[in-house]
Amino acid sequence: xxxxxxAAAPEEQHFVLSHLSPSLAQRRLALAVVLALLVAFVITTGxxxxxxxxxxxxxxxxxxxAIFVNDLITALLLFAQFSILRSRALLAxxxxxxxxxxxxIPWILSFPGVFTPGGLLGAGMQTTVWLYILWHAxxxxxxxxxxxxxxxxxxxxxxxxxxxxxxxxSVAMIAAVVCxxxxxxxAGNTLxxxxxxxxxxxxxxxxxxxxxxxxxxxxxxIVLWIRRRSVLDLWLMVVMCAYAIELGxxxxxxxxxxxxxxxxxxxxxxxxxxxxxxxxxxxxxxYGQLVRAVRAQRREREARxxxxxxxxxxxxxxxxxxxxxxxxxxxxxxxxxxxxxxxxDAAKAALQRxxxxxxxxxxxxxxxxxxxKRDARTxxxxxxxxxxxxxxxxxxxxxxxxRIAVQADYNQWFPRIEGNQVQLLQVLVNLIANAxxxxxxxxxxxxxxxxxxxxxSGSVIVSVEDTxxxxxxxxxxxxxxxLFTTKAxxxxxxxxxxxxIIDAHGGRLWVTANLPRGAIFHFTLPAHPDSAS
Amino acid sequence: xxxSHEIEEADLPAKTLISIIDDDEDFREALxxxxxxxxxxxxAFSSALDFLARTNIRDTxxxxxxxxxxxxxxxxxxxRLVESGYAIPTILITAYPDESVRVRAMxxxxxxxxxxPCDSEELLACVSSALERAERGEHR
Numbered sequence: 001x002x003x004x005x006x007a008a009a010p011e012e013q014h015f016v017l018s019h020l021s022p023s024l025a026q027r028r029l030a031l032a033v034v035l036a037l038l039v040a041f042v043i044t045t046g047x048x049x050x051x052x053x054x055x056x057x058x059x060x061x062x063x064x065x066a067i068f069v070n071d072l073i074t075a076l077l078l079f080a081q082f083s084i085l086r087s088r089a090l091l092a093x094x095x096x097x098x099x100x101x102x103x104x105i106p107w108i109l110s111f112p113g114v115f116t117p118g119g120l121l122g123a124g125m126q127t128t129v130w131l132y133i134l135w136h137a138x139x140x141x142x143x144x145x146x147x148x149x150x151x152x153x154x155x156x157x158x159x160x161x162x163x164x165x166x167x168x169x170s171v172a173m174i175a176a177v178v179c180x181x182x183x184x185x186x187a188g189n190t191l192x193x194x195x196x197x198x199x200x201x202x203x204x205x206x207x208x209x210x211x212x213x214x215x216x217x218x219x220x221x222i223v224l225w226i227r228r229r230s231v232l233d234l235w236l237m238v239v240m241c242a243y244a245i246e247l248g249x250x251x252x253x254x255x256x257x258x259x260x261x262x263x264x265x266x267x268x269x270x271x272x273x274x275x276x277x278x279x280x281x282x283x284x285x286x287y288g289q290l291v292r293a294v295r296a297q298r299r300e301r302e303a304r305x306x307x308x309x310x311x312x313x314x315x316x317x318x319x320x321x322x323x324x325x326x327x328x329x330x331x332x333x334x335x336x337x338x339x340x341x342x343x344x345d346a347a348k349a350a351l352q353r354x355x356x357x358x359x360x361x362x363x364x365x366x367x368x369x370x371x372x373k374r375d376a377r378t379x380x381x382x383x384x385x386x387x388x389x390x391x392x393x394x395x396x397x398x399x400x401x402x403r404i405a406v407q408a409d410y411n412q413w414f415p416r417i418e419g420n421q422v423q424l425l426q427v428l429v430n431l432i433a434n435a436x437x438x439x440x441x442x443x444x445x446x447x448x449x450x451x452x453x454x455x456x457s458g459s460v461i462v463s464v465e466d467t468x469x470x471x472x473x474x475x476x477x478x479x480x481x482x483l484f485t486t487k488a489x490x491x492x493x494x495x496x497x498x499x500x501i502i503d504a505h506g507g508r509l510w511v512t513a514n515l516p517r518g519a520i521f522h523f524t525l526p527a528h529p530d531s532a533s
Numbered sequence: 534x535x536x537s538h539e540i541e542e543a544d545l546p547a548k549t550l551i552s553i554i555d556d557d558e559d560f561r562e563a564l565x566x567x568x569x570x571x572x573x574x575x576x577a578f579s580s581a582l583d584f585l586a587r588t589n590i591r592d593t594x595x596x597x598x599x600x601x602x603x604x605x606x607x608x609x610x611x612x613r614l615v616e617s618g619y620a621i622p623t624i625l626i627t628a629y630p631d632e633s634v635r636v637r638a639m640x641x642x643x644x645x646x647x648x649x650p651c652d653s654e655e656l657l658a659c660v661s662s663a664l665e666r667a668e669r670g671e672h673r
Binding site: 316320326328332336 | 628
């Protein structure tokens with residue numbers, strides 16, 4: 001169960017079936033299930049009604065086991081949802097399923113002929129049927145409680161205390177109720193009104209009671225219908241329909257081991273399984289969404305980290321072509337001039353091609369610079385704290401892999417800055433990635449520190465500090481040059497591009513040594529005009 | 534003398550034809566100029582399909598082809614020629630060097646795998662080697 005001390009935010013609850021609105025397909029499926037149950041009811045009371053199947057010894061234990069397992073798992077899943085969403089309504093319906101799961105235990109133990117001819121626990125002839133009545137009267141009441149505790153506003157009806165304590169209290173209460181019911185139905189079975197005429201036939205009282213419970217199920221159905229909103233509401237309505245149909249079979253078949261009795265038990269298994277199947281489907285869907293979200297986040301992180309390399313590779317390819325042509329033309333020109341009879345026209349043509357190649361290379365560089373400028377024009381007011389959070393989220397896996405501690409200086413009073421979010425995030429991610437690489441092979445404490453301070457003249461300074469191998473004093477001036485790299489792989493364009501981005505924002509990027517070891521990369525950015533004071 | 538492996542014009546067979554295939558016009562012109570300055574007959578094509586459309590493919594003594602081209606790459610062209618029985622010595626040139634591609638290309642019988650901007654001396658050394666193989670008829 002989740003240990004969160006706060007409930008899920010309202011926007012997060014729309015992913016769970018207790019708040020998700022049912023789609024048209026789901027409504028149609030639910031209607032189809034109800035119609036199928038009605039058809040089965042009609043067939044059972046019609047063409048099949050004359051069949052006398054007799055007692056099938058294995059049926060009752062199998063039925064009870066199925067009910068117990070289905071309802072217990074459903075209860076566990078609903079309690080798990082309660083622990084996340086803290087909805088009182090979910091606690092009520094989870095308790096209802098726990099109630100039905102636990103009460104089936106004394107029901108099967110006391111059923112005549114399953115373990116002993118008269119049933120265990122000192123059961124009498126009325127014990128099992130009264131447990132059944134309590135079972136089928138109790139669950140609709142939990143459903144009504146669920147429907148009444150639901151609220152349109154997901155922030156209301158939220159359990160404010162400890163989820164664990166609420167769950168334990170519910171379990172204890174339900175267990176106490178079941179134990180009390182069991183004791184009453186066994187030790188006090190002689191005091192129970194006669195719902196059974198003999199071990200097989202039901203009395204008139206049983207039929208009245210079945211009618212009352214059917215009515216209770218219908219009331220639960222109506223209350224759910226009035227307050228229906230979610231997928232869970234939809235399938236609980238189907239469960240109540242199945243309950244009503246199951247109990248309805250008591251009237252034409254007022255005896256155990258009749259075809260109607262077996263059909264009623266089958267309806268019970270169906271109604272007990274419906275919500276479980278829906279919950280399992282929801283879990284599978286959420287798992288798929290989680291996997292897709294993690295993959296998308298990983299792809300975004302890799303894309304952001306690779307943006308620098310991709311840009312540099314593209315630039316390299318575009319510029320290589322005219323440079324290659326220039327060297328070829330120069331060589332050709334030299335050859336023409338070095339002949340015994342120099343071919344001046346051919347040499348001149350080669351030189352003219354060199355001029356054209358040079359212009360083309362220059363135009364390509366201008367295009368790439370214009371791309372930076374165009375993107376940099378999309379500037380907004382940004383919160384440095386959010387930039388820190390986003391950048392750290394993108395590199396979280398690498399930080400954990402390399403066991404790097406993070407100290408981030410979140411200052412809620414920090415002025416907002418003006419900049420292009422994508423580019424500044426790229427700068428931060430690039431600097432953090434360099435810091436991680438620098439610390440990855442170092443022994444000792446690995447600490448990444450992100451700081452922000454207000455600078456004079458209305459600008460801010462952001463610092464990315466590491467405890468890695470640092471920058472050689474001889475390389476400090478070259479480290480921002482294109483193609484300079486101390487790494488085995490990569491073209492060394494990352495810091496050059498970072499500097500271009502910061503320059504385009506009117507700031508400055510530089511590096512200093514961290515003591516006792518490591519490096520600190522600083523960059524300044526202008527504060528947003530609205531927060532410059 | 535410019536190059537250590539310079540081929541004297543007098544040594545060139547009269548029918549020595551170098552075919553150049555590159556989709557970049559500037560590079561194609563520059564390479565054509567360099568090969569012409571060395572005394573070769575040169576034909577230039579902007580795509581592998583244009584080269585294959587020639588009727589006299591066997592006249593080519595050496596093929597210098599860009600690796601990355603639209604519709605058919607240089608490697609695909611070399612394989613097509615080998616499968617069709619044309620034993621033309623081929624030199625690949627690329628702006629995207631890839632070691633795994635280079636190893637595969639050399640295993641397929643390519644004479645050279647050069648990176649742009651390539652050293653002209655290295656290119657001409659490959660051309661010399663290609664022409665020697667063509668003379669001896671050793672290229673498979």
